[in-house]
Amino acid sequence: MAYHLLQRDQRGAARLAQALGNALQVLRHCDLCNAFTEGEICQRCANTQRDRTLLCVVEMPADLAMIEQTHAYNGLYYALMGRLSPLDGIGPRELRLDKLLARVSDGVVEEVILATNFTNEGEATAHMISELLAARGIRTSRLSRGVPVGGELEHTDSGTIAQALIERRAL
Amino acid sequence: MAYHLLQRDQRGAARLAQALGNALQVLRHCDLCNAFTEGEICQRCANTQRDRTLLCVVEMPADLAMIEQTHAYNGLYYALMGRLSPLDGIGPRELRLDKLLARVSDGVVEEVILATNFTNEGEATAHMISELLAARGIRTSRLSRGVPVGGELEHTDSGTIAQALIERRAL
Numbered sequence: 203m204a205y206h207l208l209q210r211d212q213r214g215a216a217r218l219a220q221a222l223g224n225a226l227q228v229l230r231h232c233d234l235c236n237a238f239t240e241g242e243i244c245q246r247c248a249n250t251q252r253d254r255t256l257l258c259v260v261e262m263p264a265d266l267a268m269i270e271q272t273h274a275y276n277g278l279y280y281a282l283m284g285r286l287s288p289l290d291g292i293g294p295r296e297l298r299l300d301k302l303l304a305r306v307s308d309g310v311v312e313e314v315i316l317a318t319n320f321t322n323e324g325e326a327t328a329h330m331i332s333e334l335l336a337a338r339g340i341r342t343s344r345l346s347r348g349v350p351v352g353g354e355l356e357h358t359d360s361g362t363i364a365q366a367l368i369e370r371r372a373l
Numbered sequence: 374m375a376y377h378l379l380q381r382d383q384r385g386a387a388r389l390a391q392a393l394g395n396a397l398q399v400l401r402h403c404d405l406c407n408a409f410t411e412g413e414i415c416q417r418c419a420n421t422q423r424d425r426t427l428l429c430v431v432e433m434p435a436d437l438a439m440i441e442q443t444h445a446y447n448g449l450y451y452a453l454m455g456r457l458s459p460l461d462g463i464g465p466r467e468l469r470l471d472k473l474l475a476r477v478s479d480g481v482v483e484e485v486i487l488a489t490n491f492t493n494e495g496e497a498t499a500h501m502i503s504e505l506l507a508a509r510g511i512r513t514s515r516l517s518r519g520v521p522v523g524g525e526l527e528h529t530d531s532g533t534i535a536q537a538l539i540e541r542r543a544l
Contacts, residue, residue: 265526274535315541319525332544342544345537346519350530354490355436359521364445366516370486371540373503373513 234305237263237281246279253277255312259302259331261285261319269317277315280305285323286330294330302331306340313341320347405476408434408452417450424448426483430473430502432456432490440488448486451476456494457501465501473502477511484512491518 207215232239234247246252256277260266266279284297306314314335318324328344335342348366349358378386403410405418417423427448431437437450455468477485485506489495503513519537520529 260526262527268526268529268531269534269538272531272535272538274538315538316544317526317538320520320522321525324525336544343541344544345534346517346540346542347522347537348517348519349491350521350524351491351518351532351536352530353521354492354495355431355439355488356433358439359523360439360443361522363439363516364443365522366518367440367443367445367486367488369517369542370514371517373487373507373515 231283235266235279235281236283236301236305237266237279251276254310256315257306257311257313258315258317260317261324261327265317265319278311282318282327285318285321286327287323297327299331299334303334303338306335307338311340313343316342316344320345402454406437406450406452407454407472407476408437408450422447425481427486428477428482428484429486429488431488432495432498436488436490449482453489453498456489457498458494468498470502470505474505474509477506478509482511484514487513487515491516 228240229238232244232247233242253276257280258277259280261282263281266281269275280302282297284292316328316331318328332342399411400409403415403418404413424447428451429448430451432453434452437452440446451473453468455463487499487502489499499515506513518540
């Protein structure tokens with residue numbers, strides 16, 4: 203992309219530089235969801251049509267965008283802006299979990315949905331947050347693990363099948 | 374494979390032809406699980422170490438093999454040898470669901486785990502079987518749907534994320 207801009211689209215490169223510089227100056231973290239916004243509170247958090255009793259915790263704003271695309275969720279979000287990663291020196295303090303705990307203690311949030319990734323770091327992050335919230339008596343849940351929609355057992359890895367068996371749902 | 378056998382491995386072709394002919398003569402469906410076996414009851418169903426109160430319903434023996442590979446399941450199986458597929462003229466009668474109903478009514482099976490695929494046909498098959506079993510008061514469950522193990526939200530389709538949200542698990 204850099205080569206293309208510098209060689210074939212120098213005006214585009216200048217526009218991109220200006221936009222990025224502008225974003226750096228204007229953008230800040232939303233006081234409620236911690237994702238990027240220009241004001242104190244982002245439009246999503248300010249929307250009174252959304253269910254304020256549900257709070258979905260994601261790693262990054264890109265995950266938040268994926269969940270919004272489903273049109274299956276109408277609660278609020280909290281973006282951690284990362285995940286626990288001891289090897290990179292990112293622990294609970296660097297992840298500012300205290301900020302999340304303050305957010306969920308507003309007396310309005312009734313359920314925290316942990317939607318971190320199902321990677322090792324994402325699972326560890328979800329586990330740690332669930333322990334912290336359980337100690338405060340806040341109801342937590344986790345996105346279900348299992349066979350993806352449209353999936354065939356024959357083409358699914360055995361780790362996923364094992365989880366889908368263990369976490370099978372009563373009908 | 375056919376070209377290779379006929380051109381470069383004619384003895385292999387003869388062996389394969391004989392093995393297949395032999396299998397056609399010897400193999401039959403197990404009286405209990407409906408998968409292929411040489412005797413009346415297959416080794417798996419005859420194994421007294423397995424939990425006879427659990428019955429896992431799969432579409433094909435290949436699905437059964439996938440679940441065995443996980444080493445996470447120690448119950449018995451029932452292979453439908455197909456799935457409901459109205460467009461192909463396969464309804465409950467062609468699928469011999471009466472045979473399955475007779476199998477689960479042995480007084481030993483306590484839970485039927487529906488492990489058909491998460492395709493449209495597989496879901497319809499699971500739905501129909503669950504209705505039939507509910508009418509007979511037999512406990513049924515379904516493999517969990519959701520984000521696969523190791524999966525990242527950013528690379529997961531929105532149908533799967535929506536299901537994972539709807540079927541989220543309380544912690």
